[in-house]
Amino acid sequence: MEKFNHTVTEFILVGFTQDPVMQLVLFVFFLMVYSLTVVGNITLIVLICADSRLHSPMYFFIGNLSFLDLWYSTVYTPKIIMTCISKDKSISFAGCVAQFLFSCELGYSECYLLAAMAYDRYMAISKPLLYAQTMSTRVCVGLVAASYLGAFTNCAIITHETFTMSFCGDNIIDDFFCDLPPLVKLACDVKASYQILLYFLLTSNVITPIVFILASYIFIIFAILRIRSTQGRLKAFSTCSSHLISVTLYYGSILYIYSRPSSSYSLQRDKIVSSFYTVVFPMLNPMIYSLRNKDVKEALKKLFKMPAS
Template identity: 75%
Template sequence: MQQEKWKQTRQVRFLTAMQRSNHTVTEFILLGFTTDPGMQLGLFVVFLGVYSLTVVGNITLIVLICNDSRLHTPMYFIIGNLSFLDLWYSSIYTPKILVICISENKSISFAGCLCQFFFSAGLGYSECYSLAAMAYDRYVAISKPLLYARVMSIKLCALLVAVSYCGGFINSSIITKKTFSFNFCRENIIDDFFCDLLPLVKLACGEKGGYKFLMYFLLASNVICPAVLILASYLFIIATVLRISSSQGRLKAFSTCSSHLTSVTLYYGSILYIYALPRSSYSFDMDKIVSTFYTVVFPMLNPMIYSLRNKDVKEALNKLLP
């Protein structure tokens, strides 16, 4: 009964959208994960718990870094910026997911979809650049420890963060303008829980050859290039570590990179799965699961990755707590 009602609602909304002018759509319908009320309630509880942990974890890490002078270092400056990005990134998606789970109204306005898309792309690209900046920080710390304080100055750290944001949001502006200049003359139903690039392109009409070139160009410049920089940094790090005679020294050097490597692997792995696989390999059901990971779960895991095995952060937390 519930599913039949939902199908009728979809048909009415679709017909209404088709009756509009050719630039057509004033809202989109986000299908989310399921139409089963019991599962929707369960998902609401899960996502609320994940979002609560994300907010608490990232705010706590930011407060610790600001509050404890021992954490006033280039590495923690960049980690604090990552926590800020993750807090903002998760907040773009999760509140809307929670509404979709408990409400019959699963629509998002055209303007709301555009804003969500713009900030999603901007913050996602900025995170890629920030992870590359942290890889450079680790390279300098391990390969040139005597020059670390001079090379990784506060001015350079602030510049790296500023460039990350500027690069991310400039490229986001380009892809957002191009994406939303299409006529959405097919269904206005997005088979996803947020306004993502691939579902929107599927709904768009018109010539998409140039758009595909732009999409892969931005993928290369914002995801692949930072990934190559990260890989190059770690090749230099490995070469330096292998020259360390003490096994304990090598282990200590690698341990300083383990959190960053974990973060990079999880984030880049999920993004490349979604956007770099051949078209024939796409499955929208699987894509929803993977995109849930990097949009909702990853921002929750990041503060844990950078704090659970970190002695300095644990000591700062003990000092903060009564």
């Protein structure tokens, strides 16, 4: 295997701004967001593990989604917080490789997991009589394990191919983390085969899950339309609404960043979009899956021994 390129020993993360006042504001903002992310996702994981009413395939997937979001945010936010208050904006070459690999692994795993959750909703609504048999514990664990393994395989490939390129010029990354677009900007030997690999990975890890999710929801819509009562239709749709919100927010921001040709990148503009799916989205997910979920609310009341309303 070709060794990583060590002509660059470290990178400098520019971050969002050089204004000291704005850096302080951003420090407070990201600290609050990260605190809410940790508390929200850990609370949701504890609720799902502790309450027997939440021991179902849907909540098993939601718990794994919270697990991913917890680590996904941890890959980025602590480093962002440090760069806001420290004069040292550097990240070592090895640190950049690690951040890139873990962020890719967690991000691709989430893509696959959201697709598995769409399949779960399809089986629950379209095939209710076969749901318990089809979505067994073994199947659910297998889907989650496949999500992690598939993501790691693809990420190992893209990480190796990215960091064996030669980086010429300065080592300044005009972003707040080691992301693909700014790294490609620094590379001086981006080959056509690398571009083909990027499009292949985009297709297999993002586009394919999206197509699978869309197909699942087409069948779900047909199944909902066959339900005669309005109340039954609303109940069936409500079980999918949280997942639909997550899919729209997550895939929308990712496609905006990675589905365009490299020549059209605007790194300043993309920082805002990147911060949404890397930092803000992991904070929102526990809210999305709990605020409108009666079972989670009841489990939360039980955990803190609050009287049920």
